[in-house]
Amino acid sequence: MADLTVDLAGVPLRNPLLLASGIWGETGASMASAYAAGAGGVVTKSIGTAPRTGYANPTVEPLGPVGFLNAMGLPNPGIEEYPAEIDVARAGGAPVIGSIFAATPREFAALARRMAETGVVALELNLSCPHARGFGSEIGRDPRRVERIVRSVVGAVDLPVLAKITPNTADPAGLARAAERGGAHAISAINTVRALAIDVDLARPILAHGLGGLSGPAIKPVGLACVWQIYEAVQIPIVGIGGIGSAEDALEYLLAGARAVQIGTALSGPGVALFGTIARELSARLDALGIDRWEAAVGRAHRPAPGPSAARSPFPGPSRMAEPRGTP
Amino acid sequence: MADLTVDLAGVPLRNPLLLASGIWGETGASMASAYAAGAGGVVTKSIGTAPRTGYANPTVEPLGPVGFLNAMGLPNPGIEEYPAEIDVARAGGAPVIGSIFAATPREFAALARRMAETGVVALELNLSCPHARGFGSEIGRDPRRVERIVRSVVGAVDLPVLAKITPNTADPAGLARAAERGGAHAISAINTVRALAIDVDLARPILAHGLGGLSGPAIKPVGLACVWQIYEAVQIPIVGIGGIGSAEDALEYLLAGARAVQIGTALSGPGVALFGTIARELSARLDALGIDRWEAAVGRAHRPAPGPSAARSPFPGPSRMAEPRGTP
């Protein structure tokens, strides 16, 4: 059985499958059940200084096999009320990563300090929500601001800090480098991709907020490209996010450079039971590939086998059939 | 029957459905058959100064219902040989928009001059190919370079110039504004979205070039968001591109702000017959919506009906059933 344990910037996880921020993360009970179902850990909904109701509905539009479009508007109960939810999740045993959003380095630091007191194992900075005015990718698209915010948070708390990067940029690697310069301990990539759906009959955007963010199968290739580019640019670990719904998807991210992954949209339907399913499939698939430890294959696709051995197995192990050439 | 004719920056088109660059655009015969099948016009493959073979295969990877990933590497016969193909397309009656790519404003201008002699009705500048080193989005992500290139081309030729914008940016509207400042007569948006697919068994990227560009259904919401943002930022017309495969898709782009659209990936399967199908569906759908001219509804979703009338028909015409309230 392949070893799925992960060390994520000093945080030990039983497996690399994390609940993505904003999915099943508003209540402690939901986070606890994600962990009970097999997740390696959970990321909270992004929490701000004050309570926010978010945008009016429609906040989510299903786009068939392509994925989901959403603009929730960062609804959250605020940092004063939210710690009670973290308590519930932690009581269930889950390693909780606290996601926060704010507008300025100072506000980020204050929020981080408060979040750090709740017993979370790490912080994730939402620098990437594509549709909240004054937050998210509106600030996270500028490398200098990313660096400043990360530095401010890293100076304020004693926990690993993950910077969550937007794909809505010409240069994801540049944003990741900025976060690394600021002292980030890991990069999370990606958040949703800026997107829109229009209702033709009514001649208006479907989401109440107009623009939203695309998640699910459509963005898996986009997330992979970001992780790929970031892996070549930074030394710190990467958490891959975007369209992951199977062990195969998780492995693509692993080979592109992700040390852990987050799962969001794919939970719609199977629910958190998906974590258990993927964890089992992952072990089996790693065994079949001849990889005994998940962590041993991080970024492996960046050094593909050259020349004639390319068609040989890239991994030592059972899938390689060594037979003299020409055997019928 | 709704009127589908379009004036695109002074170029009259019989309908708004154009063949996208790089699809069926390497040979004159293919472009001619797209027009014969019902397209309003065709955009050529992006042509450079010298012949290029492009990358090794695999250059294209089908990604199921999500779309296609490709990195062709801008293969093209070069501007010296290509005019013969344009002759064939024009002989078939097609209004041909010549797409060009180059590395510098000077090279763009020289190429534009040469392309203008072939009898094309307009030029499209590929400032957005996401995977060719030294070309495309590598230069097109910088608004100042976009402005300089466009200005240089506009100064060199007497034809309408369309600037084709990348979605791999934090600010598509900013790129479009730069093109408008440079004198562009229209914006084409979008090119493919930077993306990657990895083969897990072989632990390597599938495309020979590694990174590629995503096209097809997955990017329709992304293209719509770009067109939406650009429409709010510029006065010049917009050509919407990305994941269009039906009249409904085209109408979404229309309402988001596109005056014309281009179709690429969706031709895989139905072939250019799709142009005729969509043109027919489009007329019928416009009729049903009570819109008598395609052009009359450009950008309509930016001014949705307010308050209580939102649920009424946004268009005058047959789909509105006016009945006294409470009729059983």
Added chain:
Amino acid sequence: MTPPSRTIVPIEAVTPETPSTVTLRFPWTAGARPGQFVMVWIPGEDELPMSLSYPEGPLGGVTVKAMGETSRKIQDLRRGDRIGIRGPYGTPFDLTPHRVLIVAGGSGAAVLAPAAEAARREGHSVDVALGAVTAGELLFRERFERMGARVEVATDDGSEGTRGYVTPVADRLLEGNPYDALWTCGPEVMMRRVADRAERAHVPVICSVERQMKCALGLCDACALGPYHVCVDGPLLPWERLKDLEEFGRSYRDPAGRRKAYGPGRP
């Protein structure tokens, strides 16, 4: 795994049911079953979860009580206006029980009337305890009677039937009759009381539960109720799952996800 997509439908009929309640009918055949709900988009306003009071096509329907801003605006829609519908979502009623007691408070009858109809079509017996603030607000009373159900009513103001809450009526029916299922929808305090009694009488209870909803797709956690998501695990939930949840009947979450205690007078 592809969720049902949104369709825009013209309203074909607007029927006032009570002074505060209106039924909208629209062409829609999605194979929905009693107990399921849809997300109803009022363009330019909001999108609300609504049980299908007419789940089967060709005309689907929802019955909406004026509560807050949006549900009040819905009362003003007219024939020909267009709304968006996505769904159906959630769990339908199990129609095997032979003797069903229905306990409906306020707009709760919206989801229970089609369930009762389906049970009657299967030949099962249906008794209904129907409550409202006043006689004119007794929702779907005639519809229940027309299908051959026994209907007993209670009104807060005593303008018809028993004065006061519907719970004593339900208790009385439970005592005198051998039911094999109790289906209830209404204020949670009411459902808690009713279910408590039914449990003692060994009658299995199904509650139709309402919570804040945003995605309706089991993603956003807005509808979390203990470990359940009302949009996927519900809206019908058996009493065994609910009774130990300290939230049920006591608190709900507002759109920010804050826990709020149920005030007097609200569900």
Added chain:
Amino acid sequence: MTPPSRTIVPIEAVTPETPSTVTLRFPWTAGARPGQFVMVWIPGEDELPMSLSYPEGPLGGVTVKAMGETSRKIQDLRRGDRIGIRGPYGTPFDLTPHRVLIVAGGSGAAVLAPAAEAARREGHSVDVALGAVTAGELLFRERFERMGARVEVATDDGSEGTRGYVTPVADRLLEGNPYDALWTCGPEVMMRRVADRAERAHVPVICSVERQMKCALGLCDACALGPYHVCVDGPLLPWERLKDLEEFGRSYRDPAGRRKAYGPGRP
């Protein structure tokens, strides 16, 4: 509209067919039919279109002649090596004709052998005119004989059968026999000549055509031949569609899309 996706398969057998040709067999059952092709990915090298010499599962197969860099590398693959396969693509043979003449030049037999087998299974008669540079290069000669086809051969060097091209052999068979179909694959000049004669004998001709391929999905235009795309409209094209194309047999396009004249000695 979802195109077939790529699968990675281990090579189960590598069979040298002639000194310059090798057959790769791999587990693959995609319901392909004779005449169709796949894109074969040699990781780290290239991806090439290859007709299926064994279209039906459980072991699919392609037969590859060493031509350029990649097809030469393919000769060195061994059992257990993994390749990528996507497809099947293109049009299959219509198997209704009762008396078929097959004219194969060089590696053209790769696509024609399984077609002949399928025709034989339908009980049809199959005659084969098989050409190669030299006796050892006569591809699938025994396979044709084993299925009960009449085989007549020609070699450029006269080491077996008629000396010279295969076209005179085909002409002779055409003169002496009433065929209702002629299927051919080989150098385009050869196909042009053969089809020309067959037309005069009123025998309908199907040519299996090769062009530069990139997407194989009818998108990139690399395989354009007149108004056709070989990857979707072909690779089998009836002579009526080809004969008026001035490119057919005379020019092809290189990977940059430049038109190149066929040199002597190449297809």
